[in-house]
Amino acid sequence: MKRKVKILGTGSYVPKRVVKAEEIDVLIGKTKGWSEKKSGVxxxxFVExxxxxxxxxxxxxxxxxDAEISLSDLDCIVSASGTNEQAIPCNAALIQKQLGLQDSGIPCFDFNSTCLSFVTALDMMSYAIDQKRFQHVLIVSSEISSVGLNWSQHESSILFGDGACAFILTHSNESSGIIASKMETFSEGAEFSEIRGGGTKIHPRNFSEQTENDFLFDMDGRAIFKLSYKRLTEFLEGLFKQTQLSMKDMQMVIPHQASASAxxxxxxxxxxExxxxxxxxxxxxNVIAASIPxxxxxxxxLGKLKRGDLVLLLGTSAGLSIGGIVLEY
Incomplete structure (x- = not known):
């Protein structure tokens, strides 16, 4: 049964600093054009x-x-990000404070399934909105990847950027809604994309010259692609099986912006097409969880989407996880 959820408004923010592919080439010691050819970026x-x-x-x-509401209309703030501003408290609480709502009492919490965090948050929160637990929910993905990239890993570090995107969700009295959703995790790929340091396993107190790479992003892009590609057909069959629809019915497919070649x-x-x-x-x-929104x-x-369009959101994330949502905008 379709969950009655409407995307009421969207907004985005990117940092002031623009970093061109040529600047990345110089940074990693490659010839001009190398990083753009490899990444498509x-x-x-990048934040300053x-x-x-x-x-x-x-x-x-x-x-x-964009939603034509006010700050006071919000009754839930959700951060859906793969990176944290600090270990404690949750990102959403810090966002509430930035919005000047520190005395509001609005509940704040985070979803983190790395690159799929927005898709996960949209999926899970849609049940609460459908049941009218909340009236106006802010879901926002805000990602800063630039501080944790390992520039010696050329093929992964050249992919990423910083930025944020926010959605306002409300209960739908129209045809808008989530038709189907699905997520699968295959932890055989858990080590393909990780930052080992910073938690309780390799605590910041244990940072040293010997452990410094554990605190930087480590990714085997080829292994991730191979595993997710192998699982994708069966995953999509399971997703569309919940519906009377197929890929041909989708007016727009919005994938995670992993890499141009992938x-x-x-x-x-x-x-x-x-x-x-x-x-x-x-x-x-690749703006991590902010990529899909x-x-x-x-x-x-750009006018590529209009009310009533059928949309597939599809992505992979560290875990390794595959996630998708079929919705009517």
Whole structure:
């Protein structure tokens, strides 16, 4: 049964600093054009003095304006990010404070399934909204990857960018809603994408020259792609089995912006034409959990999506997890 959830407004924020592919080439000691050819990323944005909660609050303000509601109408704040501003408290509490709502009592909590965090939050919160537990929910993904990249890992570090995207969700009295959702995790791939340090296993107190790489992002992109590609067909069959729909019925497919080469292969595997497959990676890079909502936001901004359109959100994340949502916008 369709969950009655409506995307009422969206907003985005990217840092002021634009980092071109040529700058990355110099940084990692490659010839001009190498990083763009490898990653498909022409530019991305890196923070200078922005924090994740600041970026989130700026994106949230634009989403609130787009939804034509006020800050006081919010009754839940959810952070859906793969990176944390600090260990404690949760990102959502810091976002509440940035929005000037520190005395509001609005409940705040986080979802973290790395690159799938937004999809997970949208999926889980849709049940609460459908049952009218909340009236206006802010879900915001705000990611700062640039501080934790290992520049000696050339093929992974050149993919990422920083940024934030926010959605305002409400109960739908129309046809808008979530039709189906699915998530699967295959922890055989848990070591393919990780930051080992920073938690209780390798605590910050144990940081040293010997452990410093444990505190940086470590990814085997080929292994992730191989495992997720192997599982994708069966996953999608299970997702669409919940519906009377197929891939051909989707007006837009919005994938996680993992890498240009991976997205191209996946698009062909799905049999989806370029005009129905939303790609923003060349202008933003991989913005972790903010990638899918940011691509959705851009599709709306460019007029590629309209009310009533059927949309597939699809992505993978560290874990290794595969997640998808079929929704009517």
């Amino acid at each position: 022409k530019q991305r944005f 003095n922005e924090t994740a909660s600041y970026m989130a609050s700026e994106a949230a303000k634009l989403a609130i304006k 997205m191209k292969i996946i698009r062909k595997k799905l049999g989806v 370029e005009e129905r497959f939303m790609s923003i990676i060349e202008d933003y890079g 940011l691509a959705f936001h851009e599709a709306l901004r």
